[in-house]
Amino acid sequence: CPANLFKFCSDLVEELQLGDGKKHTIEFIKKFECNTIYMDEKLLRSILSNLLSNAIKYSSKGSIVQLIVYCHLKDIVFQVKDCGIGIPAEDIPRLFDPFHRARNVNDIPGTGLGMAIVKKAVDLHRGQITVNSQIDVGTIFTVILPLK
Ligand code: ATP
Numbered sequence: 001c002p003a004n005l006f007k008f009c010s011d012l013v014e015e016l017q018l019g020d021g022k023k024h025t026i027e028f029i030k031k032f033e034c035n036t037i038y039m040d041e042k043l044l045r046s047i048l049s050n051l052l053s054n055a056i057k058y059s060s061k062g063s064i065v066q067l068i069v070y071c072h073l074k075d076i077v078f079q080v081k082d083c084g085i086g087i088p089a090e091d092i093p094r095l096f097d098p099f100h101r102a103r104n105v106n107d108i109p110g111t112g113l114g115m116a117i118v119k120k121a122v123d124l125h126r127g128q129i130t131v132n133s134q135i136d137v138g139t140i141f142t143v144i145l146p147l148k
């Protein structure tokens with residue numbers, strides 16, 4: 001469990017910002033008071049780094065990517081938001097299938113495995129993941145994990 005969720009998230013955002021060739025503005029917005037949470041740090045890292053790297057990869061240079069974190073009742077909520085290419089409605093049902101990639105990826109490289117890993121990690125935490133997306137407007141992934 002990351003002892004300090006704030007530091008964990010800000011370090012992760014900083015790490016991705018450093019590795020970002022497209023120079024997005026990656027923002028960490030925290031709206032929580034609960035710093036002590038119990039969850040597997042490696043699983044949380046794989047969830048957030050996959051979602052954030054997709055947000056970076058599928059949105060254009062100079063745009064804003066946000067990680068928003070807050071507590072709600074007995075859950076912790078993570079949202080990853082981008083202003084990118086969006087996901088076609090027809091591809092949403094297969095989003096978590098290994099090797100499935102949406103029809104609008106064009107020449108953006110990828111193997112289609114990241115979201116399958118995210119789904120597995122969320123399930124291991126007994127959490128939920130939902131997506132809201134609009135073509136050429138952007139995508140928001142919401143991950144809800146029980147605080148225990
Ligand atoms: P990789 O295995 O390297 O992560 P990938 O990014 O193609 O490859 P996933 O992360 O599993 O694969 O994502 C599956 C598909 O979902 C992507 O190919 C893309 O079509 C779509 N997708 C995921 N996140 C986004 C996003 N933020 N914006 C637009 N499309 C997305």
Ligand code: MG
Nearest residue numbers: 054110114115
């Ligand atoms: Mg990916």
